[in-house]
Amino acid sequence: MSTEGRKDSTTEAGSSSRTAAGTTTALSRYESQKRRDWNTFGQYLKNQTPPVPLSQCNCNHVLEFLRYLDQFGKTKVHLHGCVFFGQPDPPAPCTCPLRQAWGSLDALIGRLRAAYEEHGGSPETNPFGNGAIRVYLREVKECQAKARGIPYKKKKRKRTQLKSNDDDNNNINNNNKQPIKHLP
8 A cells, every 4th residue: 555645644633634745734524533533443442352453353343342432422312111211302311321322323434434445444344334333323223213202214205296288298399200308
């Protein structure tokens, strides 16, 4: 992998980056988050007993990482036995756990998936793109929706209906006697 044109990751706090030519550029919010998430995941793997090299990382490590992150979540997810289960706006506090919100996990996986490939990983072996991760995210989404009483349903696409006027069918191009087609 060539280092020409690549950004150097040795800058402080991820707020700027140095290119191979030595110029400094400000990182976008997305790029800063992606770098921070990548470093956090790498540190998580190093802290495992025994440490897991990135080359041996698989979807099970990613799932464990997502479950580990739940302890830092700020989203109340009511349990089945909670009196507020299924209520979007509970009237009182309860002891149900705080978890990572589905949308945050989904965005995190997207950033880590991109970072993996930017760091030389193959799309075919990307553990963040594994089907088990998509299944886990879908289950989290559905569980959190049920706990809040808000169903997530796929929105059906609206089909655009063509207006058909009698005049449209009668318009004939005199050169080749074909009907004139009107675009919507």
